[in-house]
Amino acid sequence: MNLRATWAIYKFEMARTFRTLLQSVVSPVLSTSLYFVVFGAAIGSRIDEVEGVSYGAFIVPGLIMLSVVVQSVSNAAFGIYFPKFIGTIYELLSAPASFLEITAGYVLAAATKSLAIGIIILVTAFFFVDLTILHPFWMLTFLVLTCFSFSLLGFIVGIWARNFEQLQLVPLLLVTPLIFLGGAFYSVSMLPPVWQTITLFNPVVYLVSGFRWSFFGMADVAIGWSVLAILGFTGLCIAIIGVIFRTGWRIRA
Amino acid sequence: MSDAIVRVSDLTKTYAGGLTALRSVSLDIRQGEILALLGPNGAGKTTLISAICGLVTPSSGTVTIGGHDILRDYRAARSLVGLVPQEINLEPFEKVITTVRFSRGLFGKPQNDDHVERVLRQLSLWDKRDTQTKELSGGMKRRVLIAKALSHEPRVLFLDEPTAGVDVELRRDMWDTVRELKALGVTIILTTHYIEEAEELADRIGIIADGEIKLVEDKRALMHRMGQKRLVIELSEPLDTIPEPLAPHGLRLAEGGHALVYTYDKTAGRTGIRRLMVDLEAQDIALSDVRTEESTLEEIFVDLVRKDAA
Ligand SMILES: Nc1ncnc2c1ncn2[C@@H]1O[C@H](COP(=O)(O)OP(=O)(O)OP(=O)(O)O)[C@@H](O)[C@H]1O
């Protein structure tokens, strides 16, 4: 095992994050605060409690998921796209490191960054609403797994992308709608029955549901399904990355 | 050959677009030598290096480095190799020393700041160690690429046009560096368009054209074997035309009629010089001086590549 390679990539990526620390952290915190003000305070004051939880608190898990997922995908995508774009990927391809070791470096760095953002947003939330976390261990587990699995997805996006537009495309066109429609701001039970069924095909529902359960003990789907869904998604991403490296798709001529 | 550190056999590369950049290339690179690869643009030099180093997947054929197959045993093979690419690819916002340390880690070597310092000093980059790479000049950037490749103490170093766009003085420094590396036992493969660079540095010279290795030969043997010599005869009195009786010698008038040039193959048994002298004497042509000239590698190169195109 060449874990030094993983470590070298991780350090390198984290250094990049710290160089741009301000914009990395300030913008998600700012946008989340805006959500709290608009949804939580303005609209939320007109909405009754959702299953016994104030609306302001109810949207916290969804908001964290929204930021964490978008950040994971775009950070990891950029992390591997940039070496491709400027040509420094030659060094990764010529290094005595396996695809797992290289991927781990990029993905763990991206996941670390989005985990930090998630925690900062959580802390921010305490300033706006009363919040209790029923299952802190599961809360953290879901958060970490989400950061990790969507960083894997981002890594795939970064390898797939041929230009900066494509790099933005997946977070914008796929991830954000899935999260908004995944029950980030409402309980699935509030939807008409037909939509409840359709929604079950959205993988993000399982994530948000599980994550919200760890806060309030209530869930749209059984918690077991949430865990299985996220593990399955992680496995799928790893398998895809394995194939990409074996075939050299979009990275090796 | 048992002393080959890199062994390329029947390597073929056809790119996705259908272009065949390497046609069944076989090449043994000897432990400790400097091998210069010459060839026109698009000959396949970079493709050959890229295939050996893992940037390009070979269509067929095998490569071993230090006896390790580059696909099956890629870790062992790649950890022996340093690569300096033709294009200057550098992370723009990173400091020189950080990117060099990164390369070392990537290749699985433990941190060693003494070694990194030695490499940076050797390449006159130590003063620039804390500079962002985007602020360096082109020649310095190229040296950073070399420093990155040397950071993990490779036994085989590939230099793809290391002196392209480098000024004359720096080029000499680069040559010295290459020689120092050779003295340390590093095997070096370099591509170049400067024939004098190959003449200056190489132990052996390979010529690639159109995806094929046209020849690989010991530099001196090559220059000797292919060497055509010219005898330049300077005349006391200029001539307008070559007198008819001298026609069989295939002479050429030069220097505005002040010199006759006779071309011969020095490896042939008979050079024909004596006959020529006798005939000149018979024509009563007086000589003021004679000298000989040997073909340069450049002429050999152009000759080979042109013959191939024809
Ligand atoms: N990624 C690629 N996809 C398709 N064709 C390629 C690719 N890279 C190189 N080629 C083609 O392969 C041939 C050999 O290119 P290569 O870069 O190996 O030449 P070279 O000898 O290094 O030339 P130069 O002296 O200009 O650097 C060229 O015809 C080139 O157009």
Ligand SMILES: [Mg+2]
């Ligand atoms: Mg080239």
